[in-house]
Amino acid sequence: MNNSRVRALLFSNSTNLGSLYLAHAGEAILTFLGGIKSVFFVPFALKNHDAYTDKARTRFKEMDIELTSAHESRGINGDYAIFVGGGNTFRLLAELRRRDLLTSIVRNVQEAGVPYIGASAGTNLACPSIMTTNDMPILNPGPFDALNFISYQINPHYPEPGVLHVDSGETREDRIKEYHEENNTPVIGLREGSWIELENGVSRLRGPKNAHVFMPGITFQISAGSEIERNFKSIP
Secondary structure (H helix, E strand, O other), X not given: OOOOOOOEEEEOOOOOOXXXXXXOOHHHHHHHHOOOOEEEEEOOOOOXXXXXXXXXXXXXXXXXXXXXXXXXXXXXXXXXEXXXXXXXXHHHHHHHHHOOOHHHHHHHHHHOOOOEEEEOHHHHHOOOEOOOOOOOOOOOOOOOEOOOOOOOEEEEEXXXXXXXXXXXOEOHHHHHHHXXXXXXXXXXXXXXXXXXXXXXXXXXXXXXXXXXXXXXOEEEEEOOOOEHHHHHHOOO
8 A cells, every 4th residue: 555645535425325416425525625625526437527527516516615627627736635436437447547647646645645535436446456346347448457545445335234236146245255266455345325534544434334344265344433454454
C-alpha cells in the first residue's frame, strides 16, 4: 500500500433502495471533507457524462460543495477532493487510461493528500485491481491494475445474509472463492449502505452493517467500526 497520506471514503453504493442519490452518504462526506468546498468528479463509469455530472452536481450543491467534472476540465486542482462515481468499472478504467488520468489521481491522492471518495466502480478503482467488480467486461481496459490505495480488494453490493443472489448457479461467495483459487489478496464483501474510511494508513468499516471478509480458505464477518487490516493479521 500506499502511504499514510491517503485519505479515502469507499462506498459500496451511491443510492440506497428507495432513497435519493448519496442520501445515506452526505453526513459522512461532509465530515470527511471538513472545510473543502470543491470536488473534482470523475463520471466515466457511465456513458452520458453530462447527465451524470448534472445529477452529481445537484447533490453536492445541496451540501454547499462546488463540483467540476473531469470531462469539463483540463486537470485536477489540488484544492479539490476527488469523487469517482459508480457505473461500469471496465469502462471507467479504460477511459481514465485513455485520458491519462490514472497517474494524476495517484499523484494527487498519495503525494498531495487530496481526499478520494469512491462509490461502487469508484470503490473498485481504489483497490489493487478491478478483479472483484461485479460488472460485465463491456470493453477491454488493458491491465486490471487499479489505484492500489488499499492492500485488499472490495466486492461492492455484497448481498445481505440470507439473500442467495444466485447467478447461473453461482453465488457471490462462489465467485470470490474462485478469485482466491488464483489470487491471495483478501476481499471485503461490502454491503449496501456501508463504506470504508481510510485515514492515517488505517481503514475501518463504517455504516450500519457488517461486512464479509474472504481470505484463501477462510471467511468471516466483521462489524462496523472494525479495523480491517487487523482482522487479516489475526488469522493464523
